[in-house]
Every structure is written in structure tokens, then in C-alpha cells.
Amino acid sequence: MITISLCMIVKNEEQVLDRCLNSVKALVDEVIIVDTGSTDNTKAVAAKYTDRIFHFDWIDDFSAARNVSFSYAACDYILWLDADDWLQERDVQKFKRLKETLDPKVDSVCMDYYVAFDTLGQPTSVYKRNRLVKRARNFQWIDPVHESIEVNGEVLLSDIAVCHGRTHAGTGRNLRIYEGLLERGAVLSGRQLFQYATELTTNGNLEKAIAAYQTIIDDPTAYFELKLECCDRMAHCHRELGRKEQELHALLMTFSCDVPRADYVCRIAYYFQENGDYEKAVNWYQLAIKLEKPEKRLLGVNQMAWTWFPHLQLAACYGKLGRLKEAYAHNETALSYAPNDPNLLNNKKLLKAALKNTKTIGKQA
Template sequence: MMKKPVISLCMIVKNEADCLPRCLNSVKEIADEIIIVDTGSTDKTVQIAKNLGAQVIMVPWKGDFSYARNAGLNRAKGTWVLFLDADEELDQGDAVQLKTCAEHLEFEAFFLQIHNHSGETLDSITATVNPIIRMFRNRPEYRFQGYIHEQIVSSILERQPEAALHISSVKIHHYGYAGTVVAAKDKIQRNLQLLKKALRDSPDDPFHHYNIGVEYMRMNDWHAALKHHQKSLSLAPPETSYIHLLYKYIARSHFHLGNDAEAIETCDQGISLFSDYTDLYHLKGTVLLTSNRKQEAKEMFLVALQKGTAPLLYHTDAGNGTYLSAFALGQICEEMGDGRSAIHWYAEAIQFQPRWTAPLLRLIRVMKCANREHELAELLIERFLPLWKDTILLVVNALVEENCFFAASAVEGSLLKHGISAAEKDNIADGTSGMLPVIETDFTIKNALINGNTGEAFQILQPWLSKHTSSSDAPVQEAYRKSRILLSLADTHLHDMTLTSSQFFIYQRARYTLPSPHFEF
């Protein structure tokens, strides 16, 4: 006798040949059956799905996501239904945990943590994290509702008002709102049309107002977003799961519209109801900072760091309470002239998120401007080198861009000495060949600048410059050439001054504000 499936994966797709294999391969160890509803693919989606073991059902698209999803539910035989989109994948470290969840029949559904990425790969930085019900008991009375942003929870609670819903830490990675994906599929316009239709049918539905407000936010139409989110807040019952998010979005819209007082007031209202929601403290700090209320902003970011990442039941912007809050503190301390504290907070931000380059670039610049390059090399080697092993060339490159040649040489040398294979050594040697000017070259450049020979200085820099800029883009090259000369000139003056010199602070501030290089890990 064939064993009954435990987990049935149900999906709806159309022209998803590029991303479907990644999705299905991520669940092959936990999905006992795969049911895919295809709404009209013209690429190889259907063939790929069948090759990966899926049952494929052809259903014409009727402008109704619930209709399509329910067509898949009608075929599911598992105890549980897991639903994903083709541009998602299960985190491989959470497969066992998801199977364990399926053993707990005392629950009717599980919230999974949807990590919405800013890029199109797993190693791109997460933009937001949203807890959403994605696995639920397979019962004939549970069916999706809504043309778009279709929901299953309302169907569950209508039948079982006391149903136990569990918030898990299982992660699903979502790439569908990366910029190129949205542009290719024109998702925002599609969503708007469906949501407007839903609002015509149910003008007082708070969830529709919430969702259409989100789409207007994506379009930077903050007036429309504010209108719909305020309407949603006025209509939604107090126990609604996204109330906390409405306060954040209303405050954010006010902020973008220049209504700082209203934004702060909305944050305070939200905090009074959701005192553990980190995002509201971070957002309030951001508004205060742009209002030049630095000390108050600093206090808010410190509270956000103390709170840490928001609890699993909240939608959160990744970095609130961790690297974004630490970076903001670094910026405030830097602007207030407290370089030592700025260095501390930038280092904390790097520790929280090693793949985010902004705090690294500010850390390098602040320490360089304080004539602490030797300490910078020690800090990077002792604290962060293991975190950057696969991206060390970019770190070295960033140091070179800031004229930190000693630190760049030290970091490169330390990596070559410890814990890498011969092949990795060759790769680093190839990648840095001709990139690191020797210390003597640095002095030669500075000597040329001191004597007013900017042409000679540029000629010395040219071999490195030609390796890292496009020769076909003359305006970019000219701007880059000037920024390199300005950096070297500023460093020359700073190097020759004592920290107590009356002019040191002036040159230091000028050095802070010179153009920074742009890097992405």
C-alpha cells in the first residue's frame, strides 16, 4: 500500500523556466508530492517541472490567484500543504526543521520567515523579513481567498476560530522583488490592477487598502500610500496581524513627505502598542537624525540596538537593531566629531553584516583621516579577516582607493600567511598583481603633488587606474582622476600636520567629504 504523502508542495507558475529548478531542488528532500498549476507558460517551464517529478495541471489564467492556487489544493493528498512561488527557495539549513514542524498535528498552520532579497542570489543582502503562513493542514474546507495577495488564514479561522497557528524560524528566500525581476515582469502594475478590482468589490477591506498602499510605496507615491494605509488602520480590528506594520508605513510616508513631526508622532503611537518592535525605534531615530536632532537620534538607535532584531511575529527591515542601527550611530558620532566612537560603531556594523561595504568604507576613511592606518591594519586582520576570506580582493581594493597602502599590504600579506590553499594564493596574487603600489610609489605621488606636478602624479597612478576604470567613459575617468589626486593631496597635508594643529581639523573634514569608491561584495 502506498504511503500517504506528508507534505504536498503546491505552486502556480507561468514562464518560470529560469528560476523553477532552484525552487524545486530546494524542497526535493522534504516534499512528498509536487503539484504545479501552470497558467499558460510558453517557455520550458512545464517540461522542467515534469522532469523534476511534478504533477502539472494546466489552468487558464482568470486574473485570480486564489482560483489558481485552489486548483492545486484540489489535487493535494498530503497531510500538510506547503506553498511557494517559483522565485523562492527553502533555506537548506531549515529542511529538517520544516519536516519536524509537520510532525506537530496540534497546529493548523505554520508561519515561515520570508526573506525578501534585494538581489537575485542567496548571498545578496536580505532587505525585509516577513512572517507569513506558508504551510497548513490539508483540509477540504481550507481554501484561498482574494484575487491577489491571496490568503489562507481567513479560511482557517472562519472554520476554527481557536486554531493554533505556530510561528517558526524556517526561512524561505524570495527574489521576486529584486529590481530586474520586477522590471521584467511589470509586477507593480499587475498588482495595482488586481488590487483596484478587489477594492471595487470590497471597498472597506483593510487588507486590500494595506496591500495597495504597499504597491504605491514601491512606486514612491507617498501621498497615495499614506491615504490607503491610514484607511486600513481605521478599518482593521486591533488584533490584525499587520497593525504594527501600518504604523511603520504611515510614519515612513509622513517622513518621505517631509512631515517629520507626524512621522515621530506615529512612531510613538506604534511604540506604545508594540514596545518590542525594533523597526519603530530605528525609524524614529532616522527621522530625528534628518531633523538634525542628533543626540535624540543617537538615543533611539541605541534603544534599537538594545532591542535587537524584531521578534519573529513582526515584519522587519533587515538590519534594524543590528547593522543599520550601528551604522547610523557611527554616522552620528562621526558628524559630532567623536571619531573613536564612530570607529567602534562602524566596526560593530561590519561584525553584524560583513558583506555590507558602507561601514567598511567609512571605517577606513575615519581611521585614515585620524592618521591611524597602522591600527586599521591590526583591526581588520585581527577582527574581520576570517569574515572576508572569499572577498578579500575587494577589501584590499577599498584600502587602496583610500590611499591606505600600508594597510592593504598588511591585509594581503596576512591572508597569504594563514589558512588558504595554494590555488587561493595564486588567485590572490593574480588579482592583486599591479594593484598595490609600493610605499615608495606613494611617496613619489605625494612628492609630485607637493611640487605642483599633478600630471606626473596622475602618470604614476595611471597603471592602476587603467586596470579599474573604463577607458571608453571619458567623463567618469576624468572625475576619477581628479578624486584620486584630491585624496592624495589631502593625505599629504594630513600626514605633515600634528593632530593638535589648528588646520588639521579643517583638512580632516575636507578629507571626510571627498568622493568615496563604490564597492559591492
């Protein structure tokens, strides 16, 4: 069986670090913590799990800190996590089986990353991350912010999921790092430009963000899923600016990057739904529920669009059109994904009453 080093970089994470470490303590053989300048009780929390706690002088470079954390590892494989990450029990059990059975020829295990959740705790936004890497390959982190690890060789795609619950509010730090790079004459890669655009969006610089997203979309060498993300986020920017037609145009551009995906088809449907054009909305939502979710994907997937959301909205649209049987049927399908959702249960009650009333009126007529 393989051995695993957990390597983390932390700063002022006393509120969440215990949850993270407690969730994986049965999976790892050593815990390495690199602290980048905590002023709270982070190191005391870490000391409950390990004595391998190191200091790193912060230099506005996340990759540098992560590479240092990896340098202290001694086990066969390295697992990396952020302090506000954790594993749910079902994924802990999956991870245990992976550890017992992993072929040592595998260089990296790519796992799901749940970064957003609905009100019922179900993941709504899912990415893939190279999460467990072979130490002997000496893979390196790149990019000073929104860093990534460059891997090659044999990569195993796993359905093990790491959950993320962001705790630090945006401070503008990441945007300052990117702008510092640009001031020093750096040329951003496509991935860096995307992350820079994301930081511009977060900080309200929407026009500059749109221009950056468009640059990536126009690049014939850009990865198609990155282009999809750019179209999606450009649509968000236009929406924030009150430009609904441009929002729709950005969403339609996804069709030039890949086959239709429910993520974007549902947003197109919602555009027509908001405009009161329920017939068009129904057609787009019907398309969404017929699509097959891509299996081999690396960037984000909106889980809602592939499960309950189009059915919920079809129930609403059919209700507006007076087609109550179809509205009821789709509400039932949505309930199959979220059987305890109070809104769906209330919809069911209202639709039942409406259908009963319609039958009564029909008999009287």
C-alpha cells in the same frame, strides 16, 4: 514520518522555477503544478520534476487558482511556494528534521519569509507565513489578490526560512483587480484595504494610499501589527512627497500601536541625522540597540534595524560629533555582523588613522 505535497501556481516562470523546485525536491513526496497560461518553457521545466501539471483558466483570482492546486494534493501536508521562492541549504536541513519529527497533531507550520536582502545577502525584511498545512483540514485561500490561507487549530512557529526573489516587475494588474472589486461594490476587509493601499503606493497614487492607511490606523478593531505597517508605509509616502515633518509624525504614531520597535526608532533617528541634529540622532539610535526584538510576530521585521544598521549610523553620528572612540567602537560592532563589508572595513581604516592622529596631536600639545 509525514508526507508532503508541494502545490504551486505558475505563469511564465522558466527563469526561476528550476531553482525553486531543485531546492525542495528532497523534501516533498509529490509536486503539483497548476499553470495559469504560460507562453514560455515553464511547463517543460516543471516536467523535469513532475508529470502532475494542470491547466487553470485565469480569472483574476489567485485564491481560486491556489485552491484548485490544493485539490490535487494527496499527501498528509501541503507545502506551497511561488516560483521565485527557494530554500537555502541550512533551511533544507531544518525542514528535513521538521519532516522527521513533526507531531501530526499540528495543523499548520508558520515559517519565516525573507523578502528583501542587503548587499551581503543577509535578510533585511522578514515576514511569517503559514507555509505547511495539514491537508485533512481543508484550509481555504481567500482574497483574489495578495491572497492568504485561513488556518486555525494548532500552529507551530518555525525558524525555517523561505527566500523570495521577485522577478516580475509591477504591471498594475493587482491594482486593476482591486479597483474592479470596488467598482462592483465590494467592501474591502482591513487586510484587503492594506494591500490595496500598498498597490496604490507602488503605482504612485500616494495621496489615496495615505488616506487608506489612515483608515486602518483609525479602526479600533484593526490588528496592531497591521497598524504598525500602515504607519511605516504612510511615513514612506510622506517622504516620497517631500513632507519630512509628516513622515516623522507617522513614525511617532507607531508608539500608540505598540512598544517602541527598532524598525521605526531607527527611522526616527535617521530623520534627525539627515537634519544634522546628531545629538538627537544618537539618543534615538541608542534606544534602538537597547530594545528587544519581538519573538511572536507575524508581519514584517526590518532585520537591519535590529543588527548592524544602528551601530553603523552611531559610528557616523559620533564621527560628526568628534567622539572618535565611540565611533570606532560602534563600527566594530557593525563589523561583527558583516565582517567582510568593504564600507565598514574602510570606516575602520579611516577611524584608526583619525584616532592615531588625535593621539599624536595630543602628545605634541
